[in-house]
Amino acid sequence: xxxxxxxxxxxxxxxxxxxxxxxxxxxxxxxxxxxxxxxxxxxxxxxxxxxxxxxxxxxxxxxxxxxxxxxxxxxxxxxxxxxxxxxxxxxxxxxxxxxxxxxxxxxxxxxxxxxxxxxxxxxxxxxxxxxxxxxxxxxxxxxxxxxxxxxxxxxxxxxxxxxxxxxxxxxxxxxxxxxxxxxxxxxxxxxxxxxxxxxxxxxxxxxxxxxxxxxxxxxxxxxxxxxxxxxxxxxxxxxxxxxxxxxxxxxxxxxxxxxxxxxxxxxxxxxxxxxxxxxxxx
Numbered sequence: 288x289x290x291x292x293x294x295x296x297x298x299x300x301x302x303x304x305x306x307x308x309x310x311x312x313x314x315x316x317x318x319x320x321x322x323x324x325x326x327x328x329x330x331x332x333x334x335x336x337x338x339x340x341x342x343x344x345x346x347x348x349x350x351x352x353x354x355x356x357x358x359x360x361x362x363x364x365x366x367x368x369x370x371x372x373x374x375x376x377x378x379x380x381x382x383x384x385x386x387x388x389x390x391x392x393x394x395x396x397x398x399x400x401x402x403x404x405x406x407x408x409x410x411x412x413x414x415x416x417x418x419x420x421x422x423x424x425x426x427x428x429x430x431x432x433x434x435x436x437x438x439x440x441x442x443x444x445x446x447x448x449x450x451x452x453x454x455x456x457x458x459x460x461x462x463x464x465x466x467x468x469x470x471x472x473x474x475x476x477x478x479x480x481x482x483x484x485x486x487x488x489x490x491x492x493x494x495x496x497x498x499x500x501x502x503x504x505x506x507x508x509x510x511x512x513x514x515x516x517x518x519x520x521x522x523x524x525x526x527x528x529x530x531x532x533x534x535x536x537x538x539x540x541x542x543x544x545x546x547x548x549x550x551x552x553x554x555x556x557x558x559x560x561x562x563x564x565x566x567x568x569x
Contacts, residue, residue, distance in 0.1 A: 316328060316369075316370075316395070317535055317536070318532060318536065318540065318544065321531045321532055321534070321535060322340060322521075322528050322531065322532065323339070323340040323341045323344065324339075324340075324341055325341045325344065325372065326369070326370040326372040326398075326399075326402070327341065327344035327345070327348070327369075327370075327372045327373065328369040328370065328372075328432070329344050329347050329348070329373075329431060329432040329460075330343075330344075330347070330432065330462075330513045330514070330517050330562070331343025331344040331346060331347050331513065331517060332346040332347040332350055332509060332512050332513060333346070333512050333513065333516035333517065333520075334346060334512070337516070339520075340517070340520060343516070343517070345376060347431070347432075347460065347513075348372075348373040348376050348377070348431065349376070349380070350509075350564070351373075351429060351431050351458055351460050351564065352373075352376075352377050352380065352381070352429075354458055354505065354507070354564055354566055355427050355429050355456050355458035355566065356427065356456055357377055357380070357381045357384060357427060358381060359426075360381075360384055360426040360427040360456075361383070361384060361385065361426050362384070362385050362387075362424060362425045362426050362427075363377070363384050363385065363386045363387070363425065363426065363427045363428075363429065364386075364387050364389060364418075364420065364425045364427070364428045364429070364450065365377075365386055365387070365388045365389065365408075365429055365431070366389045366415050366418070366428060366429070366430045366433060366434075366437075366443070366447075367389070367390065367415055367430055367431070367432075367433020367434065367436065367437070368388035368389060368390045368395075368396075368399070368408075368433075369390065369392075369395055369399075369433070370395050370398055370399045370402070371388045371390075371395075371396070371399035371402075371408050371410070372399075373429075373431050374386045374388050374408045375402070375408070378407070378408065385409070386408045386409065387408065387409040387410075387411050387420070387425075388408050388409065388410050388411060389411045389413050389415060389418055389420075390410070390411070390412065390413075391412070391413065391414050391415070393412050396410040396412055415430070415433070415434075415436075415437045415442075415443045415446070416437060416438070416439065416442035416443050416446065417442070417446065418446045418450065420450050421450075422449050422450065423449075423450070423451065423452050423453065424450060424452070425450050425451055425452065425455060426451075426452055426455050426456070427455060427456045427457075427458065428447045428450065428451060428455070428456070428457045428458070429457075429458045429459075429460075430443070430457075430458070430459045430460070430461070431458075431460045432460050432461065432462070434459050434461045434487075435461050435462055435486070435487065440487060440491075440492070440495060441495045441498070441499075444457075444495050444496055444498075444499050444501065445499050447499075447501070448499040448500060448501055448569060451569040452569070453569055454568060454569060455568070455569045456566060456567065456568060456569075457496075457501055457566075457567040457568075457569070458564070458565070458566050458567075459492070459563070459564075459565045459567075460562075460563070460564050460565075461487070461492070461562070461563055461565070462560060462561075462562050462563075463487060463488055463489050463492070463560070463561045463562065463563050464486050464487070464488050464559065464560060464561075465488070465489075465558050465559055465560065465561050489506075489561070489563055489565075492563070492565060493565075496565070496567055500569065501567040501568070501569055502567060502568045502569075503565060503566070503567050504566050504567065504568050505564075505565075505566040506563060506564065506565050506566070507563070507564040508561050508562065508563055508564075509562050509563075509564060510555055510560060510561040510562040511555070512562075513555075513562045514551050514552060514554070514555035514560065514562070515552055515555050515556065517548075517551075518548040518549065518551055518552035518555075519552070521544075521545070521548045522545075522548065522549075525545060528541075529541050529545075532544070
């Protein structure tokens with residue numbers, strides 16, 4: 288995608304329509320790619336011995352896969368799959384599973400298809416709120432840091448309930464707001480750019496799951512392992528990261544990114560934002 292001007296980026300963020308989200312992600316995906324050296328599009332899970340964003344991103348994927356029970360699954364649906372990098376990782380770790388990747392962004396699915404070697408996935412170009420998959424066909428559905436963009440979220444949950452086999456698992460990894468009514472537009476840092484859809488609280492998600500007969504069996508709140516260590520890494524390595532970003536983007540993008548990282552760090556420390564892993568059974 289050609290570099291749009293700042294006004295377009297702001298409009299995509301504020302309007303938050305489906306096409307705006309696609310355009311914003313097409314534009315900003317490269318920031319994540321050049322910053323991490325990979326095609327994962329998540330914030331990562333940072334342990335004490337984690338040394339890079341790519342390692343943190345792989346950590347988060349494996350934690351989500353383990354929590355979802357991929358070792359016992361056969362048919363898996365990755366909804367909001369990005370470049371399908373998490374699915375490639377899951378397929379590598381669990382060669383027996385068959386994975387379909389649902390993504391409204393056709394460009395990302397095309398790129399993912401180019402990157403396939405032996406870790407085959409089935410691409411599905413579709414919105415997450417109306418998925419062209421038959422009823423009761425999948426053992427596991429995972430929305431890894433993507434459900435915050437599904438609008439309305441309730442429709443995605445309804446579709447998940449329809450598609451899952453009885454006893455199947457839905458795993459949602461999602462940034463959440465702790466105190467939604469008290470959060471202003473500039474308090475969530477980089478999330479205000481990358482979280483360009485509805486800002487859901489944990490209670491909102493739990494209520495929607497209950498309405499569609501999905502029983503929550505486990506919730507892990509992992510924000511302390513996500514936001515602050517990511518921001519600290521960026522701050523510590525800003526000089527090198529800035530050089531990489533400026534090779535592809537105008538300087539305002541890196542400037543916004545840095546300021547947003549600082550705000551995100553503060554929001555996490557102030558308990559304004561959290562990050563939830565939610566496991567449900569049908």
